[in-house]
Amino acid sequence: NAGVTQTPKFRVLKTGQSMTLLCAQDMNHEYMYWYRQDPGMGLRLIHYSVGEGTTAKGEVPDGYNVSRLKKQNFLLGLESAAPSQTSVYFCASSGGETQYFGPGTRLLVL
């Protein structure tokens, strides 16, 4: 039982490049979330999903897209990376109110 896993752990991008962050959970949770964490700002919700095939915008969705084709996976895409997207990205899943977080992906956009 791995819980929530994220790949990659670290990535450096140039401005304008694209990439996809993968989140996988093995707890059969319906809800999945993508957050970004910046110094002094806690965690801010980017997008979330309440079930397979569904997605919804969170607090800071601009510049990101998501897909939930399979219940266990939640993908976060950056189509054209910008330096403002330099951050640590966390995925979480939940079967109720408790959210279980992955270890994070550190992204640096130059």
Added chain:
Amino acid sequence: TQLLEQSPQFLSIQEGENLTVYCNSSSVFSSLQWYRQEPGEGPVLLVTVVTGGEVKKLKRLTFQFGDARKDSSLHITAAQPGDTGLYLCAGAGAAGNKLTFGGGTRVLVKP
């Protein structure tokens, strides 16, 4: 938009001292959660408080939910170096499946 403010942002104390972290909002939450995050890892849930006025204890940690369910506090008694970390409060709305996080309080307990 529901906002949660945590104070202080940073706290440095000696081993054995007590500390309190505050989480305040102008909004009402259906529940309030506290997480601890260690460097290089994701946040891990410590406790959930649901009822206004509720007090929960977890060993040396005491969590309180305000009567109006708008604020909460975390008190650590006789802090130890193992308590070092980033403490985050998070409020759940009526639906319960989305959380609003505070900015976090970084706690450093020196031996």
